[in-house]
Amino acid sequence: MLCTHTIVRMTQEDGELDSLVRKRIRALRVAQGWSLDELASRARLSPSSLSRIENGQRRLALDQLVTLARALDTSLDQLVETDTDDVIVSPMIDGTHGGMRWPIKAEPGMTVMRQRMTTPPPDNPSALRAHPGREWLVVLSGTAILLLGNRRLRVEANQAAEFPTMLPHAIGTAGGPCDVLGIFDREARRGHRDRKTPADA
Template identity: 25%
Template sequence: MPATRQPIPTSGDRRTAVDGNPGVFLRELRTEKGWTLAEVSERTRIPVSTLSKIETGKMSLSYEKLLRLSQGLEIDITQLFAAATSIPAATHTATGRRSITPAGEGPSIKTATYNYTYPSADLLNKTLNPMIIDIKVRSIDDFGDLMRHSGEEYVLVLEGECEFHTDMYAPSHLKTGDSAYFDASMGHGYVAVGEGPCRILSVCSATDADLKSALHPVDAE
């Protein structure tokens, strides 16, 4: 019975998790040993195409492949296992940004179609821009040109009902609690329906300057 081959110590201790990527580990080991993919394939009985996908991060390692690599390349399986399962540490640092807006407060802008209230206006350079919008217009004929701006938009009906118009889809009737998410570069507008008021929450990923440039003419009052 042939003797069992023992794993050969390598510099794997410093490579147990190269950016959490076993493909990087394998490529560095091949370079160190001077092996070609064909030679690794012969040693491990793993096809060259599969090895290439592993090295480029296009294929994950199953336990069977981990075992074949460990035995064929004579390395400790824990080195590969650590590289296959480790998760890179988060690099994002919390900024502590926070804004609280009491109900009914925030700067406002009145236009011919909407009355806007801006919560969290004290935070500059926001990734998202929330707006509370009271819809004044009740006919798309009175709306004028549909609005459009960069980014994406989410809208939630807080009170009443409205029609959601775009230049690419038929109008959608939204009731209290209904919502929509869409590409805001598409022409869009909201029209109140029914007898009561209609209020919506709109959250846009566009910059504040871009949003204000897209407003309909501001009321003189």
């Protein structure tokens, strides 16, 4: 079922949107490595019709856009999405955790956070935390120590780690300061709200 705002946008005389949609169709086709013939076959269009759609020589019909969106493995809303003005996002200072935080607009509930760690992970196993969710982190500089269940993992600069947060875990440095960029889903972020020290992950 088509969203009302999608229908409104596609019925407006908007030359910029029209051009953007045509470029997006071609870019998605090329990204898949498909020829005009291949996408046309998937969308049940003739190659000449598809070529005219991409080149702006044929009117964009809503029913064809629905078919093309399916063939390109995307949604109609994503196919006709307009550019947004707020491409650049400034960080929010997270005073609780001593880092910078950026919400991810495309994935509500997802958060990116950069943090400088200066202390090693806790020695006491009872200090490890577990909570619902998933986390992904990359070490930007220095070396981090990730305690994960019964494992002690060394994560070097430019290495990443992804793990379910129901495993008891904590993170700290292997010696000197360590800069870490973490991505948290909604549940993992909620589990971090009451975190008191940067050594807890």
